[in-house]
Amino acid sequence: EAQVTQNPRYLITVTGKKLTVTCSQNMNHEYMSWYRQDPGLGLRQIYYSMNVEVTDKGDVPEGYKVSRKEKRNFPLILESPSPNQTSLYFCASSPPRDTYEQYFGPGTRLTVT
Amino acid sequence: GNSVTQMEGPVTLSEEAFLTINCTYTATGYPSLFWYVQYPGEGLQLLLKATKADDKGSNKGFEATYRKETTSFHLEKGSVQVSDSAVYFCALTNTGGFKTIFGAGTRLFVKA
Numbered sequence: 013e014a015q016v017t018q019n020p021r022y023l024i025t026v027t028g029k030k031l032t033v034t035c036s037q038n039m040n041h042e043y044m045s046w047y048r049q050d051p052g053l054g055l056r057q058i059y060y061s062m063n064v065e066v067t068d069k070g071d072v073p074e075g076y077k078v079s080r081k082e083k084r085n086f087p088l089i090l091e092s093p094s095p096n097q098t099s100l101y102f103c104a105s106s107p108p109r110d111t112y113e114q115y116f117g118p119g120t121r122l123t124v125t
Numbered sequence: 126g127n128s129v130t131q132m133e134g135p136v137t138l139s140e141e142a143f144l145t146i147n148c149t150y151t152a153t154g155y156p157s158l159f160w161y162v163q164y165p166g167e168g169l170q171l172l173l174k175a176t177k178a179d180d181k182g183s184n185k186g187f188e189a190t191y192r193k194e195t196t197s198f199h200l201e202k203g204s205v206q207v208s209d210s211a212v213y214f215c216a217l218t219n220t221g222g223f224k225t226i227f228g229a230g231t232r233l234f235v236k237a
Contacts, residue, residue: 054230057224112174112176115171117168
């Protein structure tokens with residue numbers, strides 16, 4: 013089944029404790045992206061990747077890191093999480109660039125206390 | 126910069142009512158426009174899309190037309206069902222396809 017998977021689905025952590033949210037897609041998509049969803053703000057793009065080893069900032073990159081060492085994986089790293097990073101996070105991937113539609117993972121609900 | 130504005134919710138309708146959710150945008154170049162739907166506890170799914178002016182996207186009885194002159198992409202459905210209850214997001218992807226801007230989302234409740 014073609015899909016985007018994220019792990020973990022739920023995470024409660026404390027301020028300053030480094031964490032990684034994994035994202036993997038099995039559709040051989042070149043483009044991948046991370047978003048955060050907050051009430052009243054919709055989804056905001058954190059980082060995106062056009063291909064292996066090629067990443068760029070979205071609209072809200074502060075406090076986040078990403079890497080793209082393999083085509084299928086695009087982990088999101090929070091080196092020192094803070095309470096304002098409590099949110100619902102979505103990973104997405106997209107087929108060749110002339111379509112631009114995105115396929116979303118199920119989401120990761122992160123709480124930072 | 127690019128932006129997307131959609132009507133605030135929640136929108137509450139009775140089954141078989143007509144639905145309109147307004148969406149307007151500002152963008153440079155020639156963006157592609159999308160409606161995504163989010164059912165409770167799930168990720169977003171593409172509902173429909175339009176890639177150039179005057180294109181009409183349609184799926185599952187929903188329609189939206191890319192209007193460049195009014196910078197709008199309003200979502201419509203002639204007869205909603207309880208199963209259409211969800212959050213609907215309007216979005217645009219810029220020319221080149223790397224950055225996407227979402228509206229704030231509109232929650233729809235459909236009563237039986």
